Amino acid sequence: MGAGSNILFKDESYEGVVIKLTKNFSNISILNENTIVAGSGVLDRTISEFAMNNNIGGLEFLSCIPGTIGGAIRMNSGCFGREIKDVLISVQVLDKTGKVRTIPYNNINFSYRKCDLPKDLIFLSASFKGEYKEKKKIEEEIVYLKNKKEMSQPTQVKTGGSTFKNPEQKKGLKVWELIKQSVPSDLTFGDATISPKHSNFLINKGHATYSDMKKLIDFITESVKDKTGVKIDLEIIIVD
Ligand SMILES: Cc1cc2nc3c(=O)[nH]c(=O)nc-3n(C[C@H](O)[C@H](O)[C@H](O)COP(=O)(O)OP(=O)(O)OC[C@H]3O[C@@H](n4cnc5c(N)ncnc54)[C@H](O)[C@@H]3O)c2cc1C
Missing domain, CATH: 3.30.465.10 (Uridine Diphospho-n-acetylenolpyruvylglucosamine Reductase; domain 3)
Known part of the structure; x- marks a missing residue:
């Protein structure tokens, strides 16, 4: 790494x-x-x-x-x-x-x-x-x-940057737009939440665990698929 x-x-x-x-x-x-x-x-x-x-x-x-x-x-x-x-x-x-x-x-x-x-x-x-x-x-x-x-983009916060990649089709919506459309902006699991400044940036408000972050990631992935039909892929690398 x-x-x-x-x-x-x-x-x-x-x-x-x-x-x-x-x-x-x-x-x-x-x-x-x-x-x-x-x-x-x-x-x-x-x-x-x-x-x-x-x-x-x-x-x-x-x-x-x-x-x-x-x-x-x-x-x-x-x-x-x-x-x-x-x-x-x-x-x-x-x-x-x-x-x-x-x-x-x-x-x-x-x-x-x-x-x-x-x-x-x-x-x-x-x-x-x-x-x-x-x-x-x-x-x-x-x-x-x-x-x-x-x-x-948010600065001075605990984040891994862009969590998901933008979908390949150039003309479609950006991933932050898909997330914004599909999940409530105040969604949280423990201390894991979505940045109010950029919905593709997930934030650890303090003591988020791996499991909090993973639940948030999985929830977003499923909600985007259900609501928009688009399968979004991770940009960040998960080591588990
Ligand atoms: C606030 C924030 C903003 C960001 N903005 C951007 C942005 O604008 N654009 C962008 O592209 N990314 C962005 N990122 C993501 C991240 O900064 C980049 O992916 C960065 O290049 C990762 O570098 P790293 O050294 O931290 O790599 P790591 O996260 O440590 O590793 C990333 C991958 O690289 C591999 N790797 C690292 N070093 C080596 C090595 N020496 N040899 C072989 N493999 C290696 C690791 O095995 C892993 O697979 C952002 C992240 C944050 C937190």
Whole structure:
């Protein structure tokens, strides 16, 4: 796991090994002009800030995404029309036989919030391309994007971000609209509830358990299916 911002873990003990890449995978440097290499534990906002300080534009959107580079590659994270696939050059991975190899971006199929790299690969580092842009302009863009995000999504609350993916049909309703139409906005299970600012953001008001969150998720999934006929899929990853 990276920062765990897209993962919902069960409350009981977990029968397995959890590998979290942090300090030893947090190096960040410039490889050559407008190319950045970052360890997979580097936070998205850190790479965005690093790019800004080096007059490299194109990675501003990453300032709005909580989490690490590793998580962003696995999830093909993105916002405001840009995704990690748009700036990725290659990713260095460790496979389960202990071999380290580098995979160029054009050997990876990215789609909405996913990539087709085998689930058992551990991402170690990645390189990213940007283009020259004045620091001041980048700074302005980051402030603009952060404000935009703050206006539409809850901040400073316990949440996993967007819980469900938008349905594939581009012309249909967005998932937050489907939820709004299908469930009461004050629906709660224990301390698990729906954000009044964005109905696809589920919130832990304090001491919500895994079971509270799961009941809320299941209730929403079923209600949306019953009321609108649309089957919605999870964006967050549940480990149970
Ligand atoms: C408030 C909030 C707002 C959000 N807004 C957005 C948004 O605008 N756009 C968006 O796309 N997402 C958004 N998210 C979701 C989340 O931030 C992203 O999915 C993020 O990229 C996850 O990164 P992470 O490091 O936390 O990954 P984790 O949640 O820790 O893991 C996610 C997945 O990546 C895998 N993974 C992580 N690191 C590695 C590694 N080194 N090697 C192999 N696999 C790895 C994990 O196994 C897991 O399958 C938001 C979340 C929150 C809480």
